Amino acid sequence: MTETTPAIVAQHAVRRLPRLAMWLFCLAFVVPGLFGREPWKGNEITAFGQMLALVDGPSSWLTPMLWGQAPDLDALLPYWLGAWAIQMAPHGMSAALAVRIPFAMLLGLTMAATWHGAYYLALSPQAQPVAFAFGGEAQPKDYARTMADGALLALIACLGLAQLSHEASPILAQLAFVSCAFYGVAALPYHPRYSLVALGLGLSGLSLSGAPSFAVLMAAGSGLLCLLDLESTSATTGRRHALWLVGMGLAVACIASALDVWQWRLQTPHNNWSEWRSVLRLLAWFTWPVWPLALWTLWRWRSHWTSLHWSRHVVLPMWFAALTVVTALFTPSADRTLLLALPPLATLAAFALPTLRRSMSAFIDWFTLLFFSGCALVIWVVWIAMQTGWPTQPAANVARLAPGFVPSFGVLACVVAVMATLAWAWLVLWRVGKHRHALWKSVVLPAGGAALCWLLLMTLWLPLLDFARSYKPWVAQIQTVMARVSSTAPNCLMAYGLDAGQMTAFRYHGGFEIKPLDSSSRPQHASCEWLLVDNDLRPGLSQVVKLSEWTRIQTIRRPSDNDEDVILFHRQP
Template sequence: MVERNKKIEKLLSFPGGAQQPPGLVASAAKMVPFTFLSIIIVGILAFGIVDRGPWTGPDTTGTALIKFCLSAFKQNSPPACFFPNLYGIKLEHEAPLFFFIAAYIISAAEQAYLFIFGDSLPLEYVDDFGRILQVLCVLVALIFLWLGTKILGLRRESRPSDPLGIGPDASTFGNNLGTCAVLLTLSCLGLVFRWHEVGSEGFSFLFQAVCFFAMCQGPEKPKESAVIFSVGLVALFFGTSVHVSLSILLAAIFIFSFIYPWTLVKKSFLRSTFYFLTSTILIVVLVLVYQSDESQNFYLWINGQLNLFELRPFYVIKNWLWTWWPLWPICLVMLYNLVKFEKFNQPHLKFLGILLIAQSFFPLMGLLTNDGQKFLPIVPLTVMAAFGLLFLPKIVADLLDWFALSLFTFLGFIVWFYWIALHSGLPVEVFANITRAAPGISEVVNTNDLILGVIISLFWIYLILWRLKFIHPNIWRPVVLSAGGLGLTWALLITLWGPALNINRGYQNIQALLKPVRNETVCINRDDKKLIAIVAAHSETKIVPYNRNLNKNLCRYLLVRGSPAYATVEEQTWIKLSDAYRKSDSKKRELFTLYSRN
């Protein structure tokens, strides 16, 4: 047992440690190539945001919320959509601010479009704009993340020991550390898909990064930082969820109360934050008093947020093992070295540890959230992993490299294998599976997509060869293949399989079902929030939610979802017009039926 512990200690401690060796310190001086970083950002963020319809899940719900807000703006009643709802049906798990801002910008763009072209902006581009806005939020968030990490790295107590004087100066070290945090964010497996949906994930990341930046510069500029922090906190409260804003507030109180050098400005920072948040609360109360109709909606939304609860810690941790990859292995190795050398007194690591624990506690315990397995405390996790690269042994770095090389090469092979099967018809079984998953997919080769796919694959091969030849120790070297592989694999998937994904995850048949009644009024059961969101996102049909007792005079048409729907519809009142399944629903699990009033 003793011998085994010695082997583990040797494995995780060489060449890392609380006192980093000179070679590793010197490696922090070499910057990440700008071209490589640009290609990764483009590969992850620029592909899959336009030229497609809303997909199942948050993409559809987000598009529906924006469209509902646009209709509220046209009726001169913007407050009607400030608290998330679809035609009066409350969506307590959603936060309003992102959708409200997106609708406001689209409304302004629509006015400009009308002035320039003399025509209204097509509504089918609403979801594209929502995804573009999400990606812009992510880009700005990466800037704030880089700035905050740089400030943290500039602190004397954050820099590694350099007895030989061969390491980087403070500015270079901070810049490189910030770039590593950006690279690690882009390599995180749990974010790439969610950043390409119409939702508040990018918006949440932006203001988490803003709060992090404000806290990092708090010791130097306490009052200015308190204002920035408070703005970010309010935006998180109305733009994400209660648990995210509350966890960051609790972390800030603890950090400024007990951790040096933040304790030096505790009174100034916390007092300014208290004044700003108190003023915001008073303004919200006054607005609700003035808008008495919205006070009840605000109460329902807050009550719904506070009632969210789902305690499944083991299920959450199981999902975090892949959504947090490759960040958590780096953090664990750093934690091992800190425990081994008893180096718990480093302020920057205390700062990040408190922020990580505070943000992870609520989803892990299921408090104020029912979707904890999807939550990712990306800011403290990536910055901690960036510092953890200084502790990373060569053997662990090589393991991360080989895992990324194997995973993304395999995924690239699968993408090409299925693409060849689609256009050649062989193997027959694979071709049958493809056409069943995406019925109606074109079998004609798109030359532009083919050329772009080949270029992306060549980039991946070049990156592998460059990594094999690159032997100089750099702290960012272990995440080159992880970030590059994820970005290029995503770009390849969208390039070759974008149309198939649009069919598989879209609602084209439901759009066709509703096309004859696009200018009519359709009744939908108010308990079926998913169906209301689908119709609102994919058509211009006016929706009237109804309770169990349906008044047939409310609308001319009735739409129901699910095979048991026939039993709930009175045959004497309603006549079945047509029905449809989603194209990819080969097992016919979810039936959509349209009825007309008799």
């Protein structure tokens, strides 16, 4: 029994989004942030340190360690990719740029897998629109292609995708491999061989990227759905697909056990309303604007997932999204985990498009137009204030939040930003003037606005953001203080209380040989003449060094961050 579809779509509404326009959307989102910046603090600089350690030799390829510290995620493949990129980089290319190239390709893989996964789900008979009495309804492949275009545009529009998807860290690898697994399960009834390749890549890559338990759960749940799918395949085929998925899950578990990458990071649920409210607020903005559309899909297609004869185009992305969201509620890094929910949520959002009323579609257009145009205006105004000092209030805010920052004018960045802004204005006019009946019309402006704002940030604001988010200005500031004290170029630095990312910054930007300090390292580091101490750990410093041997130089505050004060000491001659 096939449930009644709520989609009423004529053939003229499934006009194909021009491939050139789709490629420009993707490039405008992927390329900005790839060039012209250093590794940013947090997950990116820590992962970058692990990659450098693999290249330089002190770390094992099977058990990565950074100054004796294990990574937060028991990931192997992302660090291998970065290390291989550094080793293969041409002469003159910085290591920071080299490691971002394979991760930009992973973001492209995420987009391609999401498009193809949505395409094959929309191709299923239960997802097809109502057949008209005299013909004229949308043809299956044209309809599926339009749904896939809508899913990809919805993915680009997600606010939470912007920064995390441009960091060279394990979470981006997890996103790409989740998308591959999603495509593999979606296309299983149509192209079993390609699907098995995608599933093998996705599940094994996910296991080697720090999420083996998530991969096993995903394989087991997807296998169960294949077994219970009574509409898309025969019972025999469904059992065969389920066995394949269960077998892959067992293989992933064996690989994870052999490489010893199992690690549970689940925590007990929050026990007060303020913490739950914070998580819900994160969920609301991180998955905007796809979550309202996804909820609308679940409502309009409710007969396709609340009955015994459910439809895979709704249940499959709902399962992937629900698994990720529930996992995020039990993990300390909810934002990184929620990133994995964006491809299935974007697919669910796409199936809302053929059911939207004209008033709701108009509301989305106007809200998007005002929101992203306002954001673009703010970015331009602040940039003009940085360059000219007017308006005075934005210029004063930049000077207060980023003391020491000296604005610079980049001709290429300005030209690209102007062209992007003009393209946005053209897109708005094109949207209201043509293709008014195309199904993807309600997500083309959100995707274009998200790509515009990210591109403007990564061109006009990139020097400011790099100053605030990278450690390079901080390292240069400390080197300047060292040069005033000693004429000898420092090459060794003892660190007490600094985290792995901070020590990586001093190693990469300053060229220091870093010696982490603890109670057992005093004789080993006796030759170092410089000591950098976290300000919060200063009271316990006397337990690891003889203070009489050291002269306190000064407390140095990292620009744009009041919580990273360090104290510089120099060994007395």
